[in-house]
Amino acid sequence: EIVLTQSPGTLSLSPGERATLSCRASQSVTSNYLAWYQQKPGQAPRLLIYAASGRATGIPDRFSASGSGTDFTLTVSRLEPEDFAVYYCQQYGTSPFTFGPGTKVDIK
Amino acid sequence: QVQLVQSGAEVKKPGASVKVSCKASRYIFPGYYMHWVRQAPGQGPEWMGWINPKSGATNYAQKFQGWLTMTRDTSSGTAYMELSRLSSDDTAVYYCAITDYSLDAFQFWGPGTMVAVSS
Numbered sequence: 001e002i003v004l005t006q007s008p009g010t011l012s013l014s015p016g017e018r019a020t021l022s023c024r025a026s027q028s029v030t031s032n033y034l035a036w037y038q039q040k041p042g043q044a045p046r047l048l049i050y051a052a053s054g055r056a057t058g059i060p061d062r063f064s065a066s067g068s069g070t071d072f073t074l075t076v077s078r079l080e081p082e083d084f085a086v087y088y089c090q091q092y093g094t095s096p097f098t099f100g101p102g103t104k105v106d107i108k
Numbered sequence: 109q110v111q112l113v114q115s116g117a118e119v120k121k122p123g124a125s126v127k128v129s130c131k132a133s134r135y136i137f138p139g140y141y142m143h144w145v146r147q148a149p150g151q152g153p154e155w156m157g158w159i160n161p162k163s164g165a166t167n168y169a170q171k172f173q174g175w176l177t178m179t180r181d182t183s184s185g186t187a188y189m190e191l192s193r194l195s196s197d198d199t200a201v202y203y204c205a206i207t208d209y210s211l212d213a214f215q216f217w218g219p220g221t222m223v224a225v226s227s
Contacts, residue, residue, distance in 0.1 A: 045217060051213070090155075
């Protein structure tokens with residue numbers, strides 16, 4: 001199965017700052033079917049990005065993503081208070097679909 | 109907007125089975141894929157498999173082969189996930205999520221069902 005590694009494990013930033021999160025796959029992600037999710041305590045994950053760079057419906061344009069093959073990046077251009085959460089990447093191109101361990105973005 | 113309604117929290121003893129349901133809010137059920145994802149406390153999500161409600165076809169992660177069963181009731185628009193031979197490692201929140209295609213990001217999620225396994 002494809003193993004996803006996310007870095008850093010925790011990112012401590014202030015509102016208004018830029019966040020850059022990394023996701024690396026153990027092998028190439030088929031068709032760049034890589035998604036990013038945001039999760040807050042007690043809630044289901046929320047889809048932010050699909051197919052490596054496509055923004056999901058209703059997601060603000062401060063969220064952007066890029067990458068291909070095995071290396072992917074999620075960027076939040078200016079952190080808003082509601083953006084402090086855990087972020088997961090997921091590959092859905094090859095079964096079993098796998099998730100990364102997450103990056104927690106907390107308030108500095 | 110698709111809404112998914114899941115059954116309530118469960119407490120089970122080791123060795124028992126649990127069956128969790130997920131009902132779609134509209135009559136869109138047959139054309140979609142229903143995935144099940146679980147998340148143990150403090151851990152990342154773990155994909156378990158999907159069922160195609162129209163055909164009944166399933167695709168389980170190899171880890172769950174032999175002790176996971178996904179079924180559906182097309183008349184009520186409800187999908188079921190049954191996990192047998194429970195152990196404490198199965199304590200988790202179980203989510204359903206619906207997609208248009210088998211290879212698709214998970215746009216719509218259920219609220220989750222807590223399953224606790226304890227003696």
